[in-house]
Amino acid sequence: MKRLTPKALTLLALVAALPALGQGQTGKSELQRELEYEVMAPCCYGGPVAEHQSAAATQVKAQITQLISEGRNKEEILDMYVAIYGERILARPRAEGFNLLAYIMPPLFLLLGGIMVVYVINHLKAPATSPNAARRRNYNDEFYSRVEQEMRELGI
Amino acid sequence: MVQLGGTLLQIAFLLGVVTLVASAWYVKTLDLRFYVGGRRSLMTACGLVLIATATLVQQLMVGNYALEYVARYSSRATEGLYKIAGLWAGMEGSLLFWAAILSIYILLVSYSNRSANRSLMPYVNMVFAVVLLFFLLVIVNFENPFTLLPAGTTIEARGGTGLNPQLTHPAMLIHPPMLYLGYVGFVVPFAFAVAALITNRLDATWIRSTRVWTLWPWLFLGVGVILGGYWAYAELGWGGYWAWDPVENASFLPWLTGTAYLHSVIIQEKKNMLRMWNVILIMITFILTIFGTYLTRSGILSSVHAFASTDLGIWFFGFVVLIIAFCTALLIWRKDELTSTSQLESFTSRESGFLFNNMLFLALTMAILWGTMFPILSEAVRGIQITVGSPYFNRITSPIGMLLLAMIGVGPLLAWRKTSRSTLLRNFKWPVSTGLAAMAVAMFLGVRKFYPALTLGLVVFVFTGIVLEVFHGVTARKRMTGEGTWTALLSMVDKNRTRYGGYIVHIGILLMFIGFAGRAFTKEQDVSLGKGESMVLGGYTFTLDNFYTQQRPTHTAFVADVAVTREHKPVTMLHPERRIYANFEETPNTEVAIYSRPLQDIYAIVGGMNPDTQKIVLKIMLNPLVQMVWIGGFIMMLGTLVTIRPSRAERKLRAAEA
Numbered sequence: 001m002k003r004l005t006p007k008a009l010t011l012l013a014l015v016a017a018l019p020a021l022g023q024g025q026t027g028k029s030e031l032q033r034e035l036e037y038e039v040m041a042p043c044c045y046g047g048p049v050a051e052h053q054s055a056a057a058t059q060v061k062a063q064i065t066q067l068i069s070e071g072r073n074k075e076e077i078l079d080m081y082v083a084i085y086g087e088r089i090l091a092r093p094r095a096e097g098f099n100l101l102a103y104i105m106p107p108l109f110l111l112l113g114g115i116m117v118v119y120v121i122n123h124l125k126a127p128a129t130s131p132n133a134a135r136r137r138n139y140n141d142e143f144y145s146r147v148e149q150e151m152r153e154l155g156i
Numbered sequence: 157m158v159q160l161g162g163t164l165l166q167i168a169f170l171l172g173v174v175t176l177v178a179s180a181w182y183v184k185t186l187d188l189r190f191y192v193g194g195r196r197s198l199m200t201a202c203g204l205v206l207i208a209t210a211t212l213v214q215q216l217m218v219g220n221y222a223l224e225y226v227a228r229y230s231s232r233a234t235e236g237l238y239k240i241a242g243l244w245a246g247m248e249g250s251l252l253f254w255a256a257i258l259s260i261y262i263l264l265v266s267y268s269n270r271s272a273n274r275s276l277m278p279y280v281n282m283v284f285a286v287v288l289l290f291f292l293l294v295i296v297n298f299e300n301p302f303t304l305l306p307a308g309t310t311i312e313a314r315g316g317t318g319l320n321p322q323l324t325h326p327a328m329l330i331h332p333p334m335l336y337l338g339y340v341g342f343v344v345p346f347a348f349a350v351a352a353l354i355t356n357r358l359d360a361t362w363i364r365s366t367r368v369w370t371l372w373p374w375l376f377l378g379v380g381v382i383l384g385g386y387w388a389y390a391e392l393g394w395g396g397y398w399a400w401d402p403v404e405n406a407s408f409l410p411w412l413t414g415t416a417y418l419h420s421v422i423i424q425e426k427k428n429m430l431r432m433w434n435v436i437l438i439m440i441t442f443i444l445t446i447f448g449t450y451l452t453r454s455g456i457l458s459s460v461h462a463f464a465s466t467d468l469g470i471w472f473f474g475f476v477v478l479i480i481a482f483c484t485a486l487l488i489w490r491k492d493e494l495t496s497t498s499q500l501e502s503f504t505s506r507e508s509g510f511l512f513n514n515m516l517f518l519a520l521t522m523a524i525l526w527g528t529m530f531p532i533l534s535e536a537v538r539g540i541q542i543t544v545g546s547p548y549f550n551r552i553t554s555p556i557g558m559l560l561l562a563m564i565g566v567g568p569l570l571a572w573r574k575t576s577r578s579t580l581l582r583n584f585k586w587p588v589s590t591g592l593a594a595m596a597v598a599m600f601l602g603v604r605k606f607y608p609a610l611t612l613g614l615v616v617f618v619f620t621g622i623v624l625e626v627f628h629g630v631t632a633r634k635r636m637t638g639e640g641t642w643t644a645l646l647s648m649v650d651k652n653r654t655r656y657g658g659y660i661v662h663i664g665i666l667l668m669f670i671g672f673a674g675r676a677f678t679k680e681q682d683v684s685l686g687k688g689e690s691m692v693l694g695g696y697t698f699t700l701d702n703f704y705t706q707q708r709p710t711h712t713a714f715v716a717d718v719a720v721t722r723e724h725k726p727v728t729m730l731h732p733e734r735r736i737y738a739n740f741e742e743t744p745n746t747e748v749a750i751y752s753r754p755l756q757d758i759y760a761i762v763g764g765m766n767p768d769t770q771k772i773v774l775k776i777m778l779n780p781l782v783q784m785v786w787i788g789g790f791i792m793m794l795g796t797l798v799t800i801r802p803s804r805a806e807r808k809l810r811a812a813e814a
Contacts, residue, residue: 091547
């Protein structure tokens with residue numbers, strides 16, 4: 001078996017370098033948990049620090065514990081991370097400015113969908129058939145019946 | 157052999173072109189010889205794609221590391237079946253796999269329609285040919301899995317890089333094929349819809365012909381999505397199963413619209429209504445499968461600027477635009493013929509219920525698509541990269557999810573055509589009462605969170621509705637036939653498999669929702685422990701008994717032995733690991749230890765070890781009701797199989813015809 005390179009060993013050790021991991025009896029506080037799901041792992045932005053298995057994520061989690069113990073509130077902590085890493089650090093964009101669109105559109109889809117269904121139901125209460133459409137359908141059926149008959153005769 | 161694979165794909169591409177030209181000539185002249193010629197060349201192209209795929213699998217199995225693809229996604233250390241998994245581990249293999257599954261579908265559809273749907277099949281084959289041709293074009297020109305490594309390359313000398321260790325999980329042997337079978341399968345109902353539009357045969361025939369061809373892909377996609385969740389839960393080590401990752405979303409979106417389609421076609425079959433809507437839904441579903449492939453393969457998700465970094469993105473984007481333009485043109489052309497000829501009588505009817513259900517599915521699809529694309533939009537407009545992750549998706553999808561859950565219960569309680577006020581009261585009385593009672597009990601027992609309490613109430617509401625529906629059905633049948641309860645139940649299900657299979661699927665969904673609600677009560681703790689030290693979480697005591705290193709053939713494992721006790725009684729011993737694989741030293745791999753019980757999972761991950769303090773980092777989670785998600789998924793699968801299987805009467809009829 002190949003020996004581990006120093007790089008791998010360093011990496012493993014880094015993951016474990018935890019300055020302030022809690023040893024609570026009932027798990028994390030609601031605030032801690034919320035924040036860990038709202039801050040992305042700054043190494044790759046591949047997931048919130050709560051879920052990410054990396055040294056960077058572990059360090060941020062430890063920082064959050066520290067900041068909460070210093071009495072900082074949620075917004076202050078999030079502001080601090082945005083100042084350091086930019087908006088990308090937030091797992092959920094803030095509902096302001098252009099980002100408001102992210103929150104406005106889904107309910108709008110729902111509303112528009114509702115209006116559309118009501119319209120369709122009303123429309124379907126009095127359906128209108130175009131005489132041309134009916135004529136085309138009849139002609140069509142005859143035409144394709146002939147085509148199918150021909151195919152059947154040729155064994156296709 | 158290597159050259160053979162590439163050559164076969166090139167010939168298949170040429171045959172695809174021949175199919176298109178011959179089919180187009182048939183459409184123009186109605187000369188059946190061209191139809192027959194086109195069909196034969198399409199079948200041959202499919203056969204060649206399958207042989208080329210088998211060639212790549214064979215190269216993976218024998219370990220021909222001179223082939224770039226084999227060297228990157230397989231290695232001497234890769235074990236048996238995982239060598240086959242190399243087929244879908246990389247871009248080139250995935251695209252070939254897509255084409256191979258499409259070929260299987262084409263061959264099966266052609267065989268099963270050898271004496272049916274004669275007027276539709278020429279156009280169906282044309283659609284098949286266009287899609288196959290597109291994938292072959294991409295594979296042959298940009299992503300050829302049969303490219304050789306330059307001589308003397310190090311990967312070849314090392315015997316290959318091998319699969320990413322996270323992919324060496326049993327679920328990964330099934331999850332991608334299931335997803336692909338689902339994704340690609342929707343091409344069948346799409347092709348029939350296009351054929352029905354072109355030939356103007358827009359009654360329910362094409363829908364009936366593709367019923368099974370829609371249910372199977374829907375089932376495969378659903379199973380694929382659930383297996384992906386299971387893999388994420390058991391392998392990735394973050395304690396959840398759904399992260400609203402764009403790749404996950406891409407697989408979920410066509411499933412949602414496919415579900416809407418499966419519901420709305422019932423209206424067309426029964427009432428000859430919603431013809432336009434059904435055609436649009438299956439078009440959207442198919443477009444989403446291609447769009448999903450584009451999203452995950454173009455690189456656009458990492459950054460809007462990555463879009464043009466490969467030719468692939470541009471080709472996929474072009475193909476999606478082409479399909480949308482073609483579908484829109486067809487719909488405009490057939491607008492009059494798609495107009496419904498039947499009447500809808502009331503808002504309080506099952507037909508309306510189906511419409512609202514469809515609207516919710518579509519709104520959910522749009523909301524998820526919007527969230528998935530928003531970072532790209534933000535970067536394009538503001539030049540700033542943002543993240544739209546699980547907290548956002550949980551917030552926007554929860555209300556729509558709750559409405560959908562409610563509609564699962566409301567729909568079957570409404571009568572066809574019109575539900576009178578007295579019937580409404582009678583049908584809703586018990587489900588609403590039991591639902592409200594369940595919510596009250598849950599809140600009394602301490603469930604203070606809004607969504608979990610609402611979920612429980614709605615689950616009970618829907619379940620009561622289903623039970624009453626089945627009860628009334630069985631009672632009526634017993635009265636009519638004098639059968640015993642079980643015989644009456646089984647006969648009833650057999651006679652109306654679509655309906656009762658659907659109810660079984662709904663029960664599976666209810667269990668899954670219970671599982672989702674359980675996520676709100678997860679308890680977790682990160683902790684640093686030395687040998688013999690303990691921590692307490694949720695009434696359990698976790699003691700680190702031992703921590704050691706093991707050298708194994710493919711990796712080095714750091715193993716923790718964690719004893720779990722409750723009130724001084726042993727519960728289990730967990731052995732979470734952190735592994736470092738030889739070819740993937742920069743990304744240590746987490747091996748989760750899970751102790752599963754129906755109501756709760758104990759989930760342990762080892763983060764690493766601090767060499768200074770000799771303490772290890774553990775993450776412990778208590779995940780309630782996760783098993784309900786998997787059990788629900790399994791029941792959903794059973795329900796779909798009940799729906800797919802023909803009734804005894806249909807089987808007899810088919811046997812007589814044969």
